[in-house]
Amino acid sequence: MPSKEIKVNLDKAKETAKVERVFVGRKNEELEIDIHIVHNARKTISKVLVKVVLYDNATFRFNGRIRVLKKAHLSEGSLRLQALLIGDNCRVFAEPALEIENNSVKCFHKVSISKLNEEEIFYLISKGLERDSAIDLVVQGFVRAQP
């Protein structure tokens, strides 16, 4: 059973943390994850990438927090959440927070929640694929794409 909480403390200079997760929700599944990263030393780096695909009535809850404390000079933190909502009744709740106490750092987060691109689906169907297979291909592309 994958954990619902990921906590990373970057306490030594130049430590790097990379968190990558893919979630697929179907039917009435309720997925959730909390990701907390604390930068407490200089030149630490964190990279978080979460991809979510939801079908049917699945829901996803995300609590993200990047905290950069006073000692974490020149650190970099990034958080990306990409969600693809395919079902009619899906729901995403996301709170990606940034708490920054040092001004020499570079931190950002990006969240995008989107639907299927019907033009892409149409293109694949016009090439002879069934709709479900077309959706599968698009989802695979979504999950594999590197930011």
Next chain:
Amino acid sequence: MENFKADNYKYGFSYPEKPAYKLEKGLNEDTVKGISRIKNEPLWMLSYRLRAYKTFLSKKLPLWGADLSGLNFNDLYYYLKPYQSNADTWESLPKDIKETYDRIGIPDAEQRYLAGVKAQYDSEIVYGSLLAELKKKGVIFLSMEEGLRKHPKIVREYFGKAIPASDNKFSALNSAVWSGGSFIYIPKNVKVELPLQAYFRINAKKMGQFERTLIIADEGSFVSYIEGCTAPIYSQDSLHAAVVEIFVKKNARVRYSTVQNWSRNVYNLVTKRAFVYEDAVMEWVDGNLGSKITMKYPSVYLMEKGARGVILSMALAGKNQFLDAGGKAVHLAENTSSQIISKSISKNGGGSNYRGLVKVCANAKNCKSSVVCDGLILDKKSYTNTFPVMDVAGKNAQVAHEASVGRVDEEQLFYLTSRGISEQEAVNMLVNGFIEPIAKEFPMEYALELNSLIALEMEGGVNA
């Protein structure tokens, strides 16, 4: 180094009080009844106030955001009427009030820019004038009290519908003791080209400001409203808990711009909300520079299909300031769109936050939202946080959010200084560039005021 000293503050003057009527300090049911009696209000408004007062007592202070433990509700005056009645022309105003507004600059503003001016001096709208043509078109621009007196049916239909007393502790307080504020009604298809403007000012020591503004833009209309406020410096804390409700009907558009520059002892806790109807547009343009503590999240509730809301928010927090600002976009219908751009700057140990919400309800199909919140920390002592919440359910929703936090870019700074620009000026230019998407949306006079206020703030310099 804090350069923003009390004696540099150009608006830090006040006149000895000579109120016509001043209630006892503190807040209880008699205070509420007293306010209603002085204003000669209909019974339904007195009942509304008393119910709201009970709600205020039952509500707790919010556990998030700023530290409000320094507020003592019983240590404030809740009503101060400056003189006997509204003046209709500039000349008939009492001398000291005129001088106050001369120094802030209203006569120039009125002559050159504005359709009508309502100026507020301690809880009452002191002076108003409306150009003849607008009156002919049926535009109503009155103090909230006059609006209640002359148009009771309209007021009763809308008052408290966007922000009920029970919304939060400060909307409950405002609903109980509100005084002053503007009532604006724009008839169907009337477009008011020149911005309507009002000034607010807290003068008396320990005075609370509870203005209540209600704007109704009927179908197809357009109005732009500007609110800019200053307050003198006092050592005790002052409270500003305003409520602004806006109803933007089908195909109408409203833009509400604010430059907030309260002195550094003011608690600025404001609730602002717009209900946006079919194919209508609401734009909040919010500049936050002053106050000790600000908590303000202008909101758009997109009620019918095609509605659009835009929230542009800017905050500059200096020493001992905590500015918690942002916005909320709630999508309740299909094909609605929202955009939030927030720029926060912190310096000299100040803290500025973005706190926001994008909510797309389950029945709201095909909605789009985009949020950009950027933070700039100018020195080691300051901090900034962003707390954006996305709660997206509707089918085919497209929601994008980007936030970044950092400091002034070294390379950009080097480029400018290598061209012979001083570091101070270079930082100013970069800060202005940072907030440009928001500053350019203010009418020119405000944009200039904003730029000079920021330059004044920045005079402390950037400490590496």
